[in-house]
Amino acid sequence: MPNYSRNDLTGQAYDIILKKIIDAEYEPGQKISEKKIEDDLQIGRTPVREALLQLRQERLINVIPQSGTYISKIDLKDVLDARFVRASVERRIMREAATLKLTAEQLADLDRIIENEKRTRENDDFPAFLDSDDIFHEYFYKLTNHQRVWDWLKKINIQFNRFRFLRLKIQKLSWQGLIEEHEAIYDAIKANDVNEADRLTANHMHRMLDEEESLIDSFPDYFSNID
Numbered sequence: 001m002p003n004y005s006r007n008d009l010t011g012q013a014y015d016i017i018l019k020k021i022i023d024a025e026y027e028p029g030q031k032i033s034e035k036k037i038e039d040d041l042q043i044g045r046t047p048v049r050e051a052l053l054q055l056r057q058e059r060l061i062n063v064i065p066q067s068g069t070y071i072s073k074i075d076l077k078d079v080l081d082a083r084f085v086r087a088s089v090e091r092r093i094m095r096e097a098a099t100l101k102l103t104a105e106q107l108a109d110l111d112r113i114i115e116n117e118k119r120t121r122e123n124d125d126f127p128a129f130l131d132s133d134d135i136f137h138e139y140f141y142k143l144t145n146h147q148r149v150w151d152w153l154k155k156i157n158i159q160f161n162r163f164r165f166l167r168l169k170i171q172k173l174s175w176q177g178l179i180e181e182h183e184a185i186y187d188a189i190k191a192n193d194v195n196e197a198d199r200l201t202a203n204h205m206h207r208m209l210d211e212e213e214s215l216i217d218s219f220p221d222y223f224s225n226i227d
Helices: 006-022 034-041 045-057 076-097 104-122 127-143 147-156 157-169 174-192 194-207 212-219
Strands: 061-065 069-073
Touching: 006 034, 006 045, 006 157, 034 045, 045 061, 076 127, 076 147, 076 157, 076 174, 076 194, 104 127, 104 174, 127 147, 127 157, 127 174, 147 157, 147 212, 157 174, 174 194
Parallel strands: none
Antiparallel strands: 061 069
16 A cells, blocks of 8 residues: 555545445445444554544434444435535536637537546446536536636535435436436537526436435435435
8 A cells, every 4th residue: 555644544535435425335324333444445543533533524424322333314405405506506607608618629628528428328337427427517617717616516515416326326317318418508508508508507407306206215214304
């Protein structure tokens, strides 16, 4: 193993555990032990303990006295709130992007992003598909000089991303629909059609929760604050 500093190892442990939580490798409600995580990560007790403390502060780990440590369930209220914020911000981002004259380089970048999304779908590469979906959205934050906003949204979007992971994992037909919506948004921005970019983005963000009820029915033990 490389000679990381303790802080680097803590960050590495945090990133790996967080990804396992978002990807439901550590399932919502699952009881876990510090020792199991140390064995999974092969990093060491202190960095794992510090990472778990941070995740506990972020309400992704739940410690119940005299019972144990559990992966927090997906808080549906947090999911809905995060989607509300993300949709509100992203509509502004896409409207702003639609006022720009995209350069040939920027158009080529977006073409590559869309093509990569199609390739990950064809290869049935689920983790890569999720990454490419994020890359598409993040590109417009960069394009409009709002990278910091994207970085901030990533923090409040964790519960939303856990929900999104489950939704796309069990409903693969949605993958093609998401790509088509990305293409439509891209076309509206290329055409400098501000209102159409706004309308398409609003529909796109709403779509992510369209199957909320069926997803909860499929994974009833994964969620809290359902009512």
